[in-house]
Each structure stands twice: as C-alpha cells, then as structure tokens.
Amino acid sequence: xxxxxxxxxxxxxxxxxxxxxxxxxxxxxxxxxxxxxxxxxxxxxxxxxxxxxxxxxxxxxxxxxxxxxxxxxxxxxxxxxxxxxxxxxxxxxxxxxxxxxxxxxxxxxxxxxxxxxxxxxxxxxxxxxxxxxxxxxxxxxxxxxxxxxxxxxxxxxxxxxxxxxxxxxxxxxxxxxxxxxxxxxxxxxxxxxxxxxxxxxxxxxxxxxxxxxxxxxxxxxxxxxxxxxxxxxxxxxxxxxxxxxxxxxxxxxxxxxxxxxxxxxxxxxxxxxxxxxxxxxxxxxxxxxxxxxxxxxxxxxxxxxxxxxxxxxxxxxxxxxxxxxxxxxxxxxxxxxxxxxxxxxxxxxxxxxxxxxxxxxxxxxx
Amino acid sequence: xxxxxxxxxxxxxxxxxxxxxxxxxxxxxxxxxxxxxxxxxxxxxxxxxxxxxxxxxxxxxxxxxxxxxxxxxxxxxxxxxxxxxxxxxxxxxxxxxxxxxxxxxxxxxxxxxxxxxxxxxxxxxxxxxxxxxxxxxxxxxxxxxxxxxxxxxxxxxxxxxxxxxxxxxxxxxxxxxxxxxxxxxxxxxxxxxxxxxxxxxxxxxxxxxxxxxxxxxxxxxxxxxxxxxxxxxxxxxxxxxxxxxxxxxxxxxxxxxxxxxxxxxxxxxxxxxxxxxxxxxxxxxxxxxxxxxxxxxxxxxxxxxxxxxxxxxxxxxxxxxxxxxxxxxxxxxxxxxxxxxxxxxxxxxxxxxxxxxxxxxxxxxx
Numbered sequence: 001x002x003x004x005x006x007x008x009x010x011x012x013x014x015x016x017x018x019x020x021x022x023x024x025x026x027x028x029x030x031x032x033x034x035x036x037x038x039x040x041x042x043x044x045x046x047x048x049x050x051x052x053x054x055x056x057x058x059x060x061x062x063x064x065x066x067x068x069x070x071x072x073x074x075x076x077x078x079x080x081x082x083x084x085x086x087x088x089x090x091x092x093x094x095x096x097x098x099x100x101x102x103x104x105x106x107x108x109x110x111x112x113x114x115x116x117x118x119x120x121x122x123x124x125x126x127x128x129x130x131x132x133x134x135x136x137x138x139x140x141x142x143x144x145x146x147x148x149x150x151x152x153x154x155x156x157x158x159x160x161x162x163x164x165x166x167x168x169x170x171x172x173x174x175x176x177x178x179x180x181x182x183x184x185x186x187x188x189x190x191x192x193x194x195x196x197x198x199x200x201x202x203x204x205x206x207x208x209x210x211x212x213x214x215x216x217x218x219x220x221x222x223x224x225x226x227x228x229x230x231x232x233x234x235x236x237x238x239x240x241x242x243x244x245x246x247x248x249x250x251x252x253x254x255x256x257x258x259x260x261x262x263x264x265x266x267x268x269x270x271x272x273x274x275x276x277x278x279x280x281x282x283x284x285x286x287x288x289x290x291x292x293x294x295x296x297x298x299x300x301x302x303x304x305x306x307x308x309x310x311x312x313x314x315x316x317x318x319x320x321x322x323x324x325x326x327x328x329x330x331x332x333x334x335x336x337x338x339x340x341x342x343x344x345x346x347x348x349x350x351x352x353x354x355x356x357x358x359x360x361x362x363x364x365x366x
Numbered sequence: 367x368x369x370x371x372x373x374x375x376x377x378x379x380x381x382x383x384x385x386x387x388x389x390x391x392x393x394x395x396x397x398x399x400x401x402x403x404x405x406x407x408x409x410x411x412x413x414x415x416x417x418x419x420x421x422x423x424x425x426x427x428x429x430x431x432x433x434x435x436x437x438x439x440x441x442x443x444x445x446x447x448x449x450x451x452x453x454x455x456x457x458x459x460x461x462x463x464x465x466x467x468x469x470x471x472x473x474x475x476x477x478x479x480x481x482x483x484x485x486x487x488x489x490x491x492x493x494x495x496x497x498x499x500x501x502x503x504x505x506x507x508x509x510x511x512x513x514x515x516x517x518x519x520x521x522x523x524x525x526x527x528x529x530x531x532x533x534x535x536x537x538x539x540x541x542x543x544x545x546x547x548x549x550x551x552x553x554x555x556x557x558x559x560x561x562x563x564x565x566x567x568x569x570x571x572x573x574x575x576x577x578x579x580x581x582x583x584x585x586x587x588x589x590x591x592x593x594x595x596x597x598x599x600x601x602x603x604x605x606x607x608x609x610x611x612x613x614x615x616x617x618x619x620x621x622x623x624x625x626x627x628x629x630x631x632x633x634x635x636x637x638x639x640x641x642x643x644x645x646x647x648x649x650x651x652x653x654x655x656x657x658x659x660x661x662x663x664x665x666x667x668x669x670x671x672x673x674x675x676x677x678x679x680x681x682x683x684x685x686x687x688x689x690x691x692x693x694x695x696x697x698x699x700x701x702x703x704x705x706x707x708x709x710x711x712x713x714x715x716x717x718x719x720x721x722x723x724x725x726x727x728x729x730x731x732x
Contacts, residue, residue: 230699230703232653232655232664232666233655233663233664234663234664244666246652246653246699246701246703248703249701249702250649250701250702250703251702251703252702252703252704252705253704280702281647281649281702283616283647286596286612287598287612289598289599295712297599297600298598298599298600300598300610333596333612335612335615335616336615336616336617336618336646336647337596337612337614337616337617337618337719337720337722338618338619338704339618339707339712339713340707341705341707341708342707342708342709342712343708346661346705346708347705353703354703356703
C-alpha cells in the first residue's frame with residue numbers, strides 16, 4: 001500500500017473517513033474539483049453494512065415479481081447484453097447534513113460535510129434491456145432492488161434495498177454497472193454488480209445487487225419505506241409519521257464551493273473560487289452565482305469542465321477580495337429555473353436530507 | 367351579454383383586465399380556488415397581439431422543416447387523428463411579477479398579480495402522432511410553433527412563436543388542442559387550434575397555431591430567442607446579453623394563498639386558508655406549508671381537490687388567528703424536494719419571470 005492509499009478499500013489518504021464500520025468516507029472537497037471524473041480511489045462511499053464477499057462464479061442476479069419471464073442470470077449472461085457507458089454523479093441524500101446540524105442537532109446520522117458526492121463513468125447493461133427480457137406485467141409500476149449487504153435496524157437484520165418507478169427504470173441512463181471508470185467495479189462500490197440511477201439520490205443505486213423485483217408499490221424495504229423520506233419541519237424521531245414523508249428519488253439543485261476551504265487564510269487581492277454544481281432528474285445546471293455581500297450582488301461563475309447530461313458541472317469564479325473577513329456564498333440554477341434556498345434553517349428536517357441551501361465559506365484575507 | 371360576462375371575449379366580471387389591447391386578463395384569486403377545473407369564462411388570457419380571425423374552412427396546419435413528409439392538414443384531417451384529453455394547468459412566466467416590481471421597478475411588462483394561471487381539460491391530438499406522420503429527420507432536436515397572431519417588437523411586425531425540445535414534444539401530454547373543457551376552443555384561447563405544453567411556461571402553448579417546424583436549434587422567434595429568458599440579477603434592458611439568459615420551458619414549484627385576500631379584515635379565531643400549488647415538468651406537488659410566524663413554524667396544508675399529473679393542486683389549511691395583524695406565508699415542495707425561495711429579491715430579474723418566492727398575504731383580525 002503506498003502513501004496515497006493509506007485508507008481502507010484502496011482509498012486515497014485525502015479521503016475523510018466518517019465511520020469505520022460500516023465504512024463511510026468521502027474526499028476532501030478541494031480534491032473533488034481537480035477533475036471532472038472522480039478517480040476511484042477518491043470516490044465517496046456510503047455503506048449501511050459490511051462489504052459482502054461475493055463469489056463471482058456462484059453469483060446470480062434474480063429478476064422476479066410482476067414479470068412474465070423470471071430470470072436468474074450469471075455474470076457472463078449479464079455481460080452478454082449490449083454494454084453501454086454513462087457518466088453520472090452520485091450524491092448521498094445526507095450530503096451537507098453538517099450544515100443542518102448547526103441549525104439543530106440531528107442524531108444517529110452521519111455528519112457529512114460536502115464530500116458525499118462524486119462523478120464517474122459507469123459501464124454496464126441498460127436496466128431496461130434486462131427488464132425487457134423479463135417482460136414486466138402491465139400492473140408493474142416500481143422496480144425494487146435488493147443488495148447482498150446486511151444491516152440492522154430496530155432489532156431486525158436485513159439486506160439494504162430501495163426502488164425506483166418503472167418509468168424511470170426504462171430511461172436509457174439507468175444501468176446495471178460492472179465497471180467504474182474503465183476498471184472492474186471495486187468491492188467497496190458494489191462488485192460484482194450495482195444499480196446506477198443517475199439523477200436520483202445515491203441510496204437508489206443499490207450495490208451488491210442480488211434481486212430486482214417488479215412491484216405495484218414502492219419497495220417495503222426499511223430504506224425506502226421509512227428512511228430516505230423528507231419529513232415536515234416539525235417532525236422528530238419520537239413523533240414520526242412515516243406516511244407524511246416524501247419518498248426521495250429525484251433531488252433538488254445544489255452547489256458547493258470547494259476552494260478556498262472554510263477558515264482558509266488568503267492574501268488580499270484576486271482569488272479563484274472553485275466548486276461543483278449538480279441538478280437532479282436530468283435537469284441541467286444552467287448558471288452558478290457567487291456573492292461576497294450576502295447575496296445582494298452576484299458574480300456569474302464560468303463552467304470549468306466538460307458537460308455530461310447526468311454529471312455535475314465544475315465551475316470557477318474570479319473574485320477580488322480586500323483585506324478582512326469574507327463569506328463566499330454560492331448558489332446554482334437548473335433548467336427549470338429552480339435555485340437554492342437561502343438558509344439550511346428553511347429546509348431543516350430531522351433526518352438531515354437534501355440540504356441544498358446556499359453554500360457558505362468563510363475566509364480571512366491579508 | 368349577462369352580468370357575469372361583462373368583460374370582452376365572454377369573460378366573467380370577476381376577471382381582472384390588465385390590458386385591453388392586446389387583451390390580457392385573469393380571474394380574481396378567490397374565484398380560482400372554487401374549482402379544480404377553471405371554467406372557460408374565468409381562464410386567464412395572455413395575448414401578445416389581437417385575436418386573429420380564422421376561416422376554419424381555409425385553415426391549414428403546416429408541418430415542415432426537418433421532416434421527410436411535410437404536411438398541410440385541414441381541421442377535418444387533424445380531427446381524424448385519435449383524440450385524447452389532458453387536464454393541465456397553464457401559467458404565464460410573468461405570473462406574480464407584481465411582487466418582483468415591489469423589489470425594483472420592471473418596465474414594459476404586465477403587472478400580473480397571482481392571476482395568470484388556470485387549469486383546464488384540453489381535448490385534441492397528441493402532437494407526437496402528428497410528428498410521427500411527418501417523420502422527423504434524425505437531426506431534428508426542437509419543434510417550433512408559429513401562431514397567426516401578429517405583434518410588433520423593435521419596429522418589426524411578426525407572428526408570435528416559440529419552441530420546445532423534440533424529446534418533450536414526444537411526451538403523451540403535449541397536445542394540439544381544439545377543445546377546452548368539453549367546448550370548442552374559444553377564439554381568445556387560440557381557435558381553431560393551439561399547442562398545449564403541460565409542465566412548461568404558458569408561452570410555449572402557442573395559440574392560433576399555423577406552423578410546426580422541426581429544427582436543429584430552438585426557434586429564432588423573438589419570444590424564444592430574446593424574451594422568456596431568465597437573465598442574471600445584475601442585467602438590465604440597456605445591458606442585456608441575450609445569450610446569458612436561460613431559455614425558459616420547464617418551471618419551478620410555486621404556491622399562492624387565494625383566500626383570505628391581501629388586506630382582508632377577518633374576525634379573530636379559526637380561519638380557513640386556501641390556495642393553489644403547481645410544479646413544473648411533470649413533477650408532483652408533495653406538500654404545502656403555511657406559516658404565520660414568518661417561516662419559523664409551519665402548518666401542513668391538506669389537499670382539497672382531485673389530482674391530475676399535469677394539474678395544479680388546490681389546498682386548504684385551518685389556522686387560529688388571534689386579534690391583530692398577521693402575515694400568512696405559504697410554500698410548496700415538489701417531488702424532487704425543491705421548495706420555494708424565501709424572498710422575491712433573491713430571484714428578481716429585469717423581465718420579472720418565474721417569481722416563485724414564498725407567497726405572503728397580510729390580514730387584520732378582530
């Protein structure tokens with residue numbers, strides 16, 4: 001193991017480990033904006049259980065439920081479908097939870113900063129081709145994924161899972177992936193096979209995929225039916241009514257300043273501000289604005305990377321900062337003219353999901 | 367003409383006329399929430415020119431541009447395609463401009479309150495069926511509509527027009543409509559034929575449709591190329607760079623309180639607050655929140671109407687208001703967890719488009 005891979009699972013030393021077991025980690029923000037594609041050794045990890053050991057020869061993907069032709073596919077049979085690649089950013093629904101925790105404490109959830117997001121080129125089979133082979137019945141409305149990773153909640157031990165609407169599953173962008181950035185999918189990212197659902201919260205891109213079940217209703221797995229819901233602001237763990245939570249899938253536009261870092265000291269004068277912006281659901285990031293006067297006036301950032309329909313956009317802005325303390329604020333706009341809310345207090349929820357408030361970095365110049 | 371239709375074009379006396387020629391008008395907000403479907407006599411009108419006189423017998427719809435089979439269709443031929451109906455809300459991109467004008471004046475634009483929005487059941491032909499008959503070439507990416515209504519801008523006289531992406535045009539929800547709420551399409555709403563593009567700003571639902579042109583690029587009509595763009599906050603008419611504006615189509619989630627009205631005096635005690643909420647692009651309105659303490663705490667509204675995939679949702683909340691002055695604030699959330707920005711100052715733009723800030727109504731109780 002070399003110096004740059006001193007973290008578990010081959011991760012770079014610049015990866016911040018938020019939890020050892022299960023392993024949860026993401027890259028230092030300033031490493032994220034170095035390249036449009038996040039190298040595998042930097043790509044964030046959000047796991048709910050230990051990484052399962054899978055024997056590729058014994059592996060079978062089951063496709064069942066509301067289908068006319070249930071399937072049990074070996075890895076070779078999966079690779080026999082036409083292969084495609086999609087560049088897509090995955091983001092954990094809990095990314096930027098730390099900013100919400102500063103508004104009011106959030107218990108039993110990972111204190112993600114801005115690092116639970118990364119962009120890769122995924123190689124695999126379009127899910128719709130496998131679904132077509134299984135021939136869904138007309139009643140089917142949702143596609144449920146179950147992984148091989150076990151976790152425990154409220155005294156029950158079960159495998160991680162979730163679901164997406166069948167209409168979404170039929171999009172050409174949704175893959176069963178066995179490659180990540182041209183390499184075999186690493187174990188910590190779901191080898192031998194994972195779902196990749198671009199434009200949806202990361203939790204729907206189920207890793208170590210073992211079963212695909214066509215259903216009338218969304219998955220009844222804990223992580224679809226109870227967790228990963230957006231609850232009203234007054235709700236708390238002790239008062240939760242799960243039915244009042246919005247099941248998260250598609251997510252709202254967000255942006256983050258990665259450089260300079262929070263608390264950084266800089267010489268007064270010109271400074272280049274850099275970050276990423278991401279829209280959900282296939283919408284496009286149209287513009288990123290940066291302010292140093294609390295949102296009274298804005299500088300329009302320029303895009304600093306190539307563009308892919310399901311990928312983030314890296315951006316840069318050149319500011320001239322006099323000596324003193326400054327707060328750098330950024331916000332993005334998507335192609336439906338959605339922008340970000342001003343304050344995490346306005347979108348706070350007790351699970352700390354989808355915080356997309358204006359992002360703020362405080363620096364001292366001179 | 368009876369008392370309730372004392373406005374031009376058969377419009378109800380409760381319709382507020384913002385401009386006589388061209389005719390621009392919309393219903394008093396409290397009339398809007400009386401029914402899920404807006405009656406034709408109340409439906410808002412946004413016209414850019416005079417209502418053209420069309421001879422139905424001589425009328426032809428032209429489909430041209432990047433197609434293998436250019437078409438020239440009579441009304442009878444259009445009615446020969448299978449008919450469908452879609453319930454869809456249309457909203458002018460300038461709805462709620464008045465709240466932006468209170469932040470900073472906006473010149474040469476209509477001062478819409480909250481009335482430039484209505485919901486109808488449209489009957490007609492799916493656009494995709496007509497496109498399929500014309501057989502688009504593989505280079506085609508956009509579908510441009512041109513109306514028969516003439517207008518003038520900067521010394522040029524031309525017909526109103528706009529375009530939508532071909533992918534959107536192929537959605538089953540996009541119609542060439544000749545019926546509105548079960549009646550023949552009224553002249554002021556585009557008879558004999560109009561586009562209805564659910565989930566997009568109203569300007570793309572071109573009325574008095576005469577030509578559909580398949581193109582590689584969006585329409586070069588003034589109302590696509592220059593107007594109906596979302597410009598950055600610092601831009602003004604004299605400094606406009608059209609290329610820096612986002613071409614509006616899909617629009618952001620919004621909600622409005624229609625009852626009680628602004629400035630209304632109410633008895634102290636229980637009050638029912640009612641309004642509408644609307645999401646763009648086929649996203650669903652998931653929740654509406656109402657606050658009387660400036661957004662510190664929120665009451666969850668209940669939905670008060672049926673639901674249609676492309677329609678608004680009417681909502682109600684029961685509040686208990688003590689004697690004194692109150693500001694009732696509402697905001698909605700869509701299925702991608704987008705919510706509304708707090709202040710119109712944060713989304714102000716010199717054309718006054720897509721204001722979706724928290725909506726505020728001030729009342730006095732007791």
